[in-house]
Amino acid sequence: MSASSTASTAAAPIEAGAALPTLPSPAAEVRRFWAVAALGALLVAIGLGAAHFMEAHGHAVTGMSNQIVWGLPHVVAIFMIVAASGVLNVASVGSVFGQTVYKARAPLSGLLSLALLGGGLFVLMLDLGRPDRIVVAATHYNFKSVFAWNVFLYSGLFAIVAVYLWTLMERRMNRYAPAAGVAAFLWRFALTTGTGSIFGFLVARQAYASALLAPMFIVLSFAWGLAVFLIVQSAMYTWNGLALPAPIQRRMTRLLGIFVAAVAYMVLVYHGTQLYATKLHGFERFLLLDGGVYPLLFWLGYAGLGTLWPLTLLLAPSPLGGRGTVLAAALVVLGGFAFLYAFIVGGQAWPLDIFPGYSASSSFLDGQVDAYTPRLPEWLLGLGGLGLAFLITAVGVRVLRFMPQDDFARFDPAAGQTTAAAADARKG
Amino acid sequence: MLAVLVLLALFWLLRPAVPAAQPLDLAAARAQGPCVAAPAEIRRNHPDLLRHQRDLTVRDGVRGARASLAACVNCHATPLEGGATPVRSVLGGPQQFCQGCHTVAAVKFDCFECHAAVPQGPGHGASGSVTAALSRRTTIRSEGAP
Amino acid sequence: MTSNRRAWLTGSAAAALGVAIAPGIRLIEVAQARASGEAASTKVRWGLLIDTSKCDSGCDACVKACSDENGLQVGTGAAIEDRQRPQWIRKVMLTEVKTGRQASAPMMCQHCAEPPCVDVCPTGASFKRADGIVLVDRHACIGCRYCMMACPYKARSFVHEPVTNQRAQVPRGQGCVESCTLCVHRVDRGEHPACVETCAAAGRGAILFGDLNDANSEIARRVRELATQQLRADLGLDPGVRYQGL
Numbered sequence: 120m121s122a123s124s125t126a127s128t129a130a131a132p133i134e135a136g137a138a139l140p141t142l143p144s145p146a147a148e149v150r151r152f153w154a155v156a157a158l159g160a161l162l163v164a165i166g167l168g169a170a171h172f173m174e175a176h177g178h179a180v181t182g183m184s185n186q187i188v189w190g191l192p193h194v195v196a197i198f199m200i201v202a203a204s205g206v207l208n209v210a211s212v213g214s215v216f217g218q219t220v221y222k223a224r225a226p227l228s229g230l231l232s233l234a235l236l237g238g239g240l241f242v243l244m245l246d247l248g249r250p251d252r253i254v255v256a257a258t259h260y261n262f263k264s265v266f267a268w269n270v271f272l273y274s275g276l277f278a279i280v281a282v283y284l285w286t287l288m289e290r291r292m293n294r295y296a297p298a299a300g301v302a303a304f305l306w307r308f309a310l311t312t313g314t315g316s317i318f319g320f321l322v323a324r325q326a327y328a329s330a331l332l333a334p335m336f337i338v339l340s341f342a343w344g345l346a347v348f349l350i351v352q353s354a355m356y357t358w359n360g361l362a363l364p365a366p367i368q369r370r371m372t373r374l375l376g377i378f379v380a381a382v383a384y385m386v387l388v389y390h391g392t393q394l395y396a397t398k399l400h401g402f403e404r405f406l407l408l409d410g411g412v413y414p415l416l417f418w419l420g421y422a423g424l425g426t427l428w429p430l431t432l433l434l435a436p437s438p439l440g441g442r443g444t445v446l447a448a449a450l451v452v453l454g455g456f457a458f459l460y461a462f463i464v465g466g467q468a469w470p471l472d473i474f475p476g477y478s479a480s481s482s483f484l485d486g487q488v489d490a491y492t493p494r495l496p497e498w499l500l501g502l503g504g505l506g507l508a509f510l511i512t513a514v515g516v517r518v519l520r521f522m523p524q525d526d527f528a529r530f531d532p533a534a535g536q537t538t539a540a541a542a543d544a545r546k547g
Numbered sequence: 548m549l550a551v552l553v554l555l556a557l558f559w560l561l562r563p564a565v566p567a568a569q570p571l572d573l574a575a576a577r578a579q580g581p582c583v584a585a586p587a588e589i590r591r592n593h594p595d596l597l598r599h600q601r602d603l604t605v606r607d608g609v610r611g612a613r614a615s616l617a618a619c620v621n622c623h624a625t626p627l628e629g630g631a632t633p634v635r636s637v638l639g640g641p642q643q644f645c646q647g648c649h650t651v652a653a654v655k656f657d658c659f660e661c662h663a664a665v666p667q668g669p670g671h672g673a674s675g676s677v678t679a680a681l682s683r684r685t686t687i688r689s690e691g692a693p
Numbered sequence: 694m695t696s697n698r699r700a701w702l703t704g705s706a707a708a709a710l711g712v713a714i715a716p717g718i719r720l721i722e723v724a725q726a727r728a729s730g731e732a733a734s735t736k737v738r739w740g741l742l743i744d745t746s747k748c749d750s751g752c753d754a755c756v757k758a759c760s761d762e763n764g765l766q767v768g769t770g771a772a773i774e775d776r777q778r779p780q781w782i783r784k785v786m787l788t789e790v791k792t793g794r795q796a797s798a799p800m801m802c803q804h805c806a807e808p809p810c811v812d813v814c815p816t817g818a819s820f821k822r823a824d825g826i827v828l829v830d831r832h833a834c835i836g837c838r839y840c841m842m843a844c845p846y847k848a849r850s851f852v853h854e855p856v857t858n859q860r861a862q863v864p865r866g867q868g869c870v871e872s873c874t875l876c877v878h879r880v881d882r883g884e885h886p887a888c889v890e891t892c893a894a895a896g897r898g899a900i901l902f903g904d905l906n907d908a909n910s911e912i913a914r915r916v917r918e919l920a921t922q923q924l925r926a927d928l929g930l931d932p933g934v935r936y937q938g939l
Contacts, residue, residue: 177773177854177867184776185850188838248836248851248868251657256835259816266815266839322809323845323928471847473800473924474939478790481800482756483783483847484776603732605830608822610881611729617861661831661866663859 142360151358152517159510163241166503169496170245178248182494186484187467191493192246194459195501198343199239199508200273201314201336202455204307205344207232207280211307214283214300220367223523224352225300229284230515231351231508232307233277238508240273242500265317272310279303288520311340318466325402326466331392335385342378343455346448349375351512353445355522363441364525372444376433379451383426386458402469405488406461413465416457425454464491582622583613590648597658616658621666638664726883738806738825739875740905740933741889742912742921743798747899750797753784754895755888759801762876762887764860768852779850781873782888787939796939799888799900802827802848802873803924803932810840810849819870825905825933826875834869841870845925848872875902905933 143151173180183190209228213221244250260267283299286292315336318327349371356363390407393399406413429447437443468489473479479486515521583589583596596614603609612618623644624635637645638659645664649656727733759782760766766778782801788794804827810819811827818833819840829840829849841849849872856866862878865871876886884890889902903912915921921935 174868178851179773179777179853183851183853184774185779185841186776186847188841188851248838248870249834252833252835255833256816259818259833261811261814261817263812264815264839266813266837270815317839320813321843323843323925467842471845473846474785474787475925476790477787477796477939479785479787481783481785482775483780483800485783485785485800485847489776601832605828605832606820606822608727608733608824608877608881609730610727620861661856661859661864661869663861663864665858665861667861 143358148359152513155513156510156517159506159513162506163503163510165499166241166245166501166506169499169503170250173246173496173500174250180494181497182492183497184484184489184491186470186489187464187491189463189467190491191460191464191497192242192500192504194456194463195504196239196242196246197314197463198455198459199235199242199504201311201340202343202347203232203235203239204276204311204314205340205342206235206348207303207307208341208344209348210283210287211300211304214287214297215304220370220525223525224348225296226284226287226519226521227352227355227516227523228348229280229287229303230521231348231512232280234508234511234515235347236273236276237511238504238506241507242504245500245503265313265320268313269310269317272306272313276303276306276310279306307340308337311337318462323471324466325399325472326406326462326469329389329392331385331389335382335389338378338381338385339455339458342375342382342451345371345375345378346451346455349444349448350452352523353441353448355516359522367525368441368444372433372447375444375448375451376430379426379429379433383422383430386421398472398475401472405469406465410465410468410488413461413468417461417465420457421454421461424450425457426451429454467491616662617667620662620664624664624666635666636664727881733822733824733826733881735823736906738905738933739880740804740825740903740912740935741801741875741886742901742903742915743934743936744899744901745796745798745936745938747897748784748797748799749897750784750786750795752895752897754891755799755900756780756782756784758887758891759873762860762879763863763874764858764865767858768854768856773854777851777853779852779871781848781850781871798936798939800846800848801888801934802875803846803930803934804873804875806931806933808930809843809845809928813839813843815839822877826877826880827872828874828877829869829871831864831866831869831871836868836870838870844872845928845930 181190206228209221210225210232212218213223213225244253247253256270260270262268279299279302283296283303286296286299312333315333318324319330319332321327352363390403394403407417408414429450431437432439432443432447432450439446468491470479470484470486470488473485584592589596597616600612600614601616604612604615620637624637625643627634627636627639627643637643639646641647641650645656645659763781765781782799785798785800787796787798789796804821804825806821806825808819808821808827811821814820815837816833816835818830818835819827820830821827836851838851841847841851849870851870852865852867854867859865863874876884876888879886885893885902886900889900892898892900901912901915903910905913905916907913916935919937921937922939923930923932923935
């Protein structure tokens, strides 16, 4: 290996005393790629099989019903779509706000955005009652519906991110990168506002009719997107024998902490306002206190595992170092799923208040909480979506140069010396 | 090159026979009166005729059109083989009206996932019992041409 | 009393009786079938008036009639749960929380003038016909269930299993969303919805069907004279179904 390539692959100012991860041999790299790609392809095949099973037998094979119409597949899909929008933030902070550290990460962030969006749409479209009618959805539009806008917003994001990646990775197009970055930033803001408004526009539902949901989803996208990015970045670095420089590590750690706190603020304001309305007390009590699995997921999953524990890891100096950040990111992701499950499914489990002042009962579950247990085809379909995102990321990183190419000399003038010493240590 | 020619020849020789594109019970069908249009025109244009009419019927509430799917089924459904009670249907085998041509032409249609394939009088329930074999999976895909 | 006075009194009583009964004779609306080839028009607005005092909590004739008329129970019988079965009309048993007063009412699609289900449908499959009937155009429905999330009345059902043996007048199939069509296939022929007819035949007559835009129709007269309410009127959707006695 030449000295210059060593300078760019060996991490410069890493934390004192931490060992450099071992560089994989080319053969090992290839083996690992094929193993990862095979795993991703297997998960996608399983997801497709589950979708076929659901289409052949109808949604009767799922746990969904006429009361809980959106179940686990939607939880997975919406998490991925919100995270897809948020992961693009990393690139935006570089292109739009001019932070150099993040500029190097922009291509990976763009790839992850495409991968997560692809995976989320995979699950969403295959969960439709008539997935064979996608062409109808693409040709018939009712523009009062957020879903109709989403057809354009989602496909538009694919196109804009593709163009953005091109401006980032094609040297001649680099000068257009800031403009493309701004376009991507604005577009994803519109997209996530649309995602929050899917629920915000449901005027009749106690769980959802709130204008706060659109900005809340924007803030959720910040946190979940960055968390996913940190996990993927850490895995990629480890597999490629790299270590993330400490300053970058610290900045991203602190940023995730700020985002998690911002999410907690939005959720607090949202539920606080709901609790102020007497007519919503029944629903809030169900969701936050005695609704069974939903309060459990909200308090233990989202608040505990997904917010408090990560905050201690992210905002206070942690003895775990880099690993602490990855742990916190994984917890934030888990907390995100828990939050979304309680939000989407819990919001539907509580019955509609059609006759205020009356208690109702009927053969159609009026006035009753609907019990929902996701069944195997739903789990497998969700898994397929995650697998698709996984596959796209693995293939993308292998085929094109998405890995962050940091110019370390710009961070630490002493980088040159440390690098040479490290190179000698490796050769020796 | 030679292999390609041999394959093409095989496909041509082994092509399935086009079934008679008319209802078997010609006399009874003719007794109902003229069809919506001449056979050649119907063969070519029936998708557009049906699609246009369905929008008029569903969206605008226009009833009584000649080009209505229920009217087609009422006339053109032919008796199904087997079963205790004779049942007329446009699906269920290679000689049935809709399915016959569509299987040969390899054009999948999903009309009868929702629409009744069995003629019924207006305002009444289904006449005769149609077995579950008439579900879309088995009829359209598995009942191949002869 | 002289025979003249007796005759006058009898005659007046008979006339008074006739006048009293005469409005009731128009209880069953003689709906006019629309001419073949004629489109539905905004001149008409179909609606229902439900008198909950006449609705017997133990009776579900309307539910059965709807199911038979529309072929709702003709799936393939796969392992489908009750909560997944379609129901276009259901009987709701109500108990007023503070007073304990009980009532029962049939509940179906409210055929709103400003339907939220129409607003949220991405393909425009959920639509309102000119004469006020809210329908699902199953040619365009992709089964996304957003309309089911948006409906304040839980009126819509999703078809969870493959369907065979459909009624020729009521096409329905797996993967699409459906709801009460106000028996549009009957209304267009000049008949009444199945639930209305069955309730009348059962001797209760709790559901009244008619043209809300026709000032002379029974339903328009009743909603003008009696206290009726729309469910969740606070949402401003102007449903075509009104309830009496709640």
